[in-house]
Every structure is written in structure tokens, then in C-alpha cells.
Amino acid sequence: MSKENRRKFIKKASLGGLLLLGTNLKAGENFLEMPENAFANRKFTANDKIRIGFIGCGIQGLANANSASKVSGVEIAAACDLYDGRLTMMQEKFGKDVKTMRDYRQMLEMKDIDAVCISTSDHWHDHIMKEALKAGKAVYCEKPMMHHLDEGMTMVEAEKKSGLKVQVGSQRVTSLETLKAAELYKSGAIGDLILIDTRNDRNSSNGAWQYSIPTDASPETVGWDAFIGDAPKRPFDKTRFFRWRNYDDYGTGVAGDLFVHLFTALHVITGAVGPSKIYGTGGLRFWKDGRDAPDVTLGLLDYDKSANHPAFNVQMRVNFVDGSGGGSHVRLIGTEGVISVEGDGVTVINRPVRTEPTYGGWDSFGTFSEKQQQDFKKWFEATHGNDFRYKIKSPQEIKYSLPEGYNAHAHHWQNFIKALRDGDKIVEDTTFGLRAAAPSLGANMSMKAGKPLLWDPVAMKMM
Numbered sequence: 429m430s431k432e433n434r435r436k437f438i439k440k441a442s443l444g445g446l447l448l449l450g451t452n453l454k455a456g457e458n459f460l461e462m463p464e465n466a467f468a469n470r471k472f473t474a475n476d477k478i479r480i481g482f483i484g485c486g487i488q489g490l491a492n493a494n495s496a497s498k499v500s501g502v503e504i505a506a507a508c509d510l511y512d513g514r515l516t517m518m519q520e521k522f523g524k525d526v527k528t529m530r531d532y533r534q535m536l537e538m539k540d541i542d543a544v545c546i547s548t549s550d551h552w553h554d555h556i557m558k559e560a561l562k563a564g565k566a567v568y569c570e571k572p573m574m575h576h577l578d579e580g581m582t583m584v585e586a587e588k589k590s591g592l593k594v595q596v597g598s599q600r601v602t603s604l605e606t607l608k609a610a611e612l613y614k615s616g617a618i619g620d621l622i623l624i625d626t627r628n629d630r631n632s633s634n635g636a637w638q639y640s641i642p643t644d645a646s647p648e649t650v651g652w653d654a655f656i657g658d659a660p661k662r663p664f665d666k667t668r669f670f671r672w673r674n675y676d677d678y679g680t681g682v683a684g685d686l687f688v689h690l691f692t693a694l695h696v697i698t699g700a701v702g703p704s705k706i707y708g709t710g711g712l713r714f715w716k717d718g719r720d721a722p723d724v725t726l727g728l729l730d731y732d733k734s735a736n737h738p739a740f741n742v743q744m745r746v747n748f749v750d751g752s753g754g755g756s757h758v759r760l761i762g763t764e765g766v767i768s769v770e771g772d773g774v775t776v777i778n779r780p781v782r783t784e785p786t787y788g789g790w791d792s793f794g795t796f797s798e799k800q801q802q803d804f805k806k807w808f809e810a811t812h813g814n815d816f817r818y819k820i821k822s823p824q825e826i827k828y829s830l831p832e833g834y835n836a837h838a839h840h841w842q843n844f845i846k847a848l849r850d851g852d853k854i855v856e857d858t859t860f861g862l863r864a865a866a867p868s869l870g871a872n873m874s875m876k877a878g879k880p881l882l883w884d885p886v887a888m889k890m891m
């Protein structure tokens with residue numbers, strides 16, 4: 429059966445009630461509702477537009493500009509980048525009126541810019557965010573919020589001091605499947621949370637950050653000295669510039685880059701603010717192209733009990749050499765089932781833990797003598813009755829799929845613009861951003877130190 433037909437089949441079956449699949453598994457599929465366009469019925473004049481400048485116009489900067497441009501009343505007003513080709517590209521995509529520049533400080537001086545979007549390499553986030561807030565600009569800043577742990581609190585303080593809106597750009601905070609998983613978790617769908625199993629694996633050269641390097645890359649077309657910023661000085665190196673993620677000087681490794689999405693999702697779903705113990709390990713196993721970042725990182729995290737959740741453990745993984753084909757999931761495993769955020773939706777499987785006393789199968793019962801087996805049976809039935817096998821509830825599975833055409837990134841942007849226009853609460857402020865990025869960086873720090881680290885997620889500091 430094709431994927432499309434299977435979808436229709438399951439949908440049809442779910443309309444008529446639950447469908448029996450395989451051994452006693454009851455399954456159904458529902459579709460999550462497309463969020464409303466908050467600005468659908470509002471008209472904006474040229475004077476009423478929110479004008480945004482984009483600092484860093486590479487892969488994610490372009491994605492941000494595309495998503496922002498889908499929100500009514502937003503104007504892509506300016507673009508700043510250190511590779512000239514990307515400035516040309518921004519005008520090609522968004523029109524010749526987009527003001528372009530290499531130096532972001534020029535953009536911060538523009539009186540008619542309301543907000544800036546920072547999509548530079550990680551090592552520039554803190555500097556640009558703080559300067560932008562000082563200049564009175566609201567900020568949308570990409571994840572991971574910071575490059576080094578100690579930068580985080582300075583960003584939280586800058587946001588507070590400015591009184592301006594800052595949104596961090598991990599769109600899983602907004603995404604329908606994360607929110608549905610949170611609703612399911614809070615409704616008690618899986619009983620008590622025991623463990624979260626989560627991964628973000630890849631299996632290709634692009635996936636392993638060997639991004640294309642333009643043939644015209646040169647010291648003339650690239651602002652190399654500006655790119656270096658607070659990183660150690662070195663001569664022009666186009667590989668480092670276009671594949672900066674592979675180097676600790678500018679990026680945060682696979683943990684900083686990708687664990688952060690997993691922490692973001694699990695913090696939204698459970699209401700947790702962070703682990704108390706962080707253990708990271710891993711290494712560079714395959715992509716030995718000169719990079720110093722690992723291509724495999726594993727994290728083990730302990731979360732203490734809080735008002736929102738019991739104590740639980742997390743196992744987290746990024747593997748860039750995933751022979752099984754890559755993929756990402758966040759699975760919350762509880763006493764009565766599993767919530768799995770994966771692929772195009774969220775699935776809840778209820779398979780209650782079997783606590784009823786039983787005997788037989790892989791059990792010591794078969795090792796008893798025949799006489800003892802008979803005596804045991806008599807004793808068991810007198811004590812527990814003989815219908816114990818029928819008390820066990822059959823497992824059931826319900827999938828909540830994303831609606832056709834849903835775009836979490838555009839949704840995240842809509843939230844940001846709504847906060848700017850109507851004063852709505854920011855869904856992902858710097859405190860949230862710090863709490864997702866810190867354990868990601870902590871996993872790298874633990875890997876380097878070769879020992880677990882203790883983190884205070886409330887005070888947001890290493891112990």
C-alpha cells in the first residue's frame with residue numbers, strides 16, 4: 429500500500445472508531461489543526477510595516493527571511509553578510525530596495541529598522557544581540573543562543589535591561605507536534621514519566637556540514653577579518669568560513685547545534701527547565717576533513733523532580749554516520765505508554781506496564797518439579813484468581829499528524845511579529861534559550877573534561 433493510500437486508509441478507519449492492527453494494537457490517526465493566520469484580516473499601510481534587517485544571510489538567514497516575508501505587514505528592509513554573493517542573492521530574492529551592507533553596525537544605525545534577525549555563525553550571536561538591543565532594535569536570534577556558557581547570562585541581562593522583545597529561533601517551541609505532545613503529557617497520557625530517549629542523526633555529506641563553497645570565494649568577496657571576531661586570528665580560509673560549524677572557534681559542535689533542538693522540545697513538553705547532571709561523550713569517527721568538532725556525541729542527563737514532572741533520565745544522541753539513514757525523534761517513555769514526536773506528527777502508544785502477578789513463560793515456574801508446579805498453580809489461583817491474563821489492557825496507538833502545508837518556522841515568525849505588534853508574550857525568550865543551549869554546551873564541556881558536570885537549571889549556573 430502506498431504511503432498516501434495508507435494515510436487515507438488509516439484516516440478512514442479512525443473516523444469509524446479504532447482499527448485493530450496486528451496483535452491487539454488499536455490504532456487511529458487524527459490531523460492537528462492548522463493554526464490561524466493572526467494577521468489574515470488586517471491590512472497594513474507602508475507606514476505601518478514592521479521593517480526587519482537580516483544579519484547573516486546564509487542558509488538559515490535566507491530561511492528566516494522567507495518565513496518572515498510570509499507574515500503580513502513585514503518588510504525585508506536590509507541585509508548584512510560577510511560574503512558579497514549573499515547580499516546579491518538577498519536583492520535577487522527580495523528586491524533592489526533591500527539595503528545591503530557588510531558591517532552590521534551600519535544596520536543598527538538605521539532608524540527605520542524595527543528588528544534584526546541574527547543568523548550568523550554562533551560566535552557572533554552574543555555580540556550582535558547586545559549591540560542591537562542597545563541600539564533599540566528587537567531581536568530574533570538563532571539557536572544555539574550562545575557560543576560559550578558564560579555569554580548566556582549577559583544576554584539574559586541585556587534583554588531585561590532593554591525592555592525589548594527577543595525571540596530565540598528554535599521553532600520547535602512553536603511547532604504543533606511539540607504543543608500536542610505537551611498537551612498529551614500534561615493530560616497524563618503516559619502515566620508517570622520515566623525516561624526520554626531522543627536523537628538527531630544524519631547520514632550524508634551535507635548533513636555532516638560539508639556545505640558547498642562558492643567558486644568566487646576569495647579575500648575580496650569575503651570579509652574574513654570581520655568574520656574572525658573574538659576567535660583566534662588566522663589567514664583567510666574559505667573552508668572555515670563556509671563550513672564554520674566544523675570548528676570550535678565559531679560553532680558549538682553537534683551538541684550545541686542539534687542537542688539544542690531536542691532540549692527545546694523536551695522542555696516545552698514537560699515544563700522542565702534543565703538537567704541537574706550532564707554527561708557527554710563522543711568523538712570524530714568518520715568525517716575527518718580537517719574539522720575539530722565531533723561527528724558523534726552522546727548525552728546522558730538527570731532531571732530532578734519539579735512541580736511539573738517527576739525525576740527522569742534522558743539519553744540524547746547525534747550521529748553523523750548513521751547507517752540506518754538518519755532521523756530525529758523525542759520519545760517520552762512513561763509508566764503507561766510512550767509519546768513519540770517523530771516524522772510528520774506525534775504518536776501516543778499506551779501499553780500499560782504489566783504489574784499484575786503472573787507466572788509461566790520466561791519465569792522460574794518451568795524449573796519447578798511437576799508436583800511443585802501443580803501446588804503453585806493451586807496456590808496462585810487461590811491467592812490471585814485465574815483470570816489474571818484477561819485483566820491486561822490491550823495497547824493502543826493514536827497518531828496526530830501535521831496538517832498539509834504546515835510550516836513551524838513560519839509559525840514561529842508569526843509569533844514573533846505578533847509579540848512586536850500586539851505585545852503578546854514572547855514564546856522563546858533568552859532565559860528559555862539559555863536553558864536549552866546550556867546543557868548542549870555542557871555535553872561538550874563534559875566530553876572534554878571526561879567527567880559529568882553538575883548544573884543548576886534554576887539559577888542557570890554550573891555547580
Ligand SMILES: NC(=O)c1ccc[n+]([C@@H]2O[C@H](COP(=O)([O-])OP(=O)(O)OC[C@H]3O[C@@H](n4cnc5c(N)ncnc54)[C@H](O)[C@@H]3O)[C@@H](O)[C@H]2O)c1
Nearest residue numbers: 484485486487488489509510511547548549550570571597
Ligand atoms: N533554527 C534552525 O532550525 C536552524 C537551522 C540552521 C541553522 N540555524 C542557526 O543559524 C545560524 C546560521 O547558520 P547557517 O546554516 O545559516 O550558516 P551559514 O554559514 O549558511 O550562514 C552564516 C552567515 O553569517 C554570516 N556572518 C558571519 N558573521 C557575520 C557578521 N559578523 N556579520 C554579518 N554576517 C556574518 C556569514 O557571512 C554567513 O553568510 C547558526 O547559529 C545556526 O545554528 C538554525
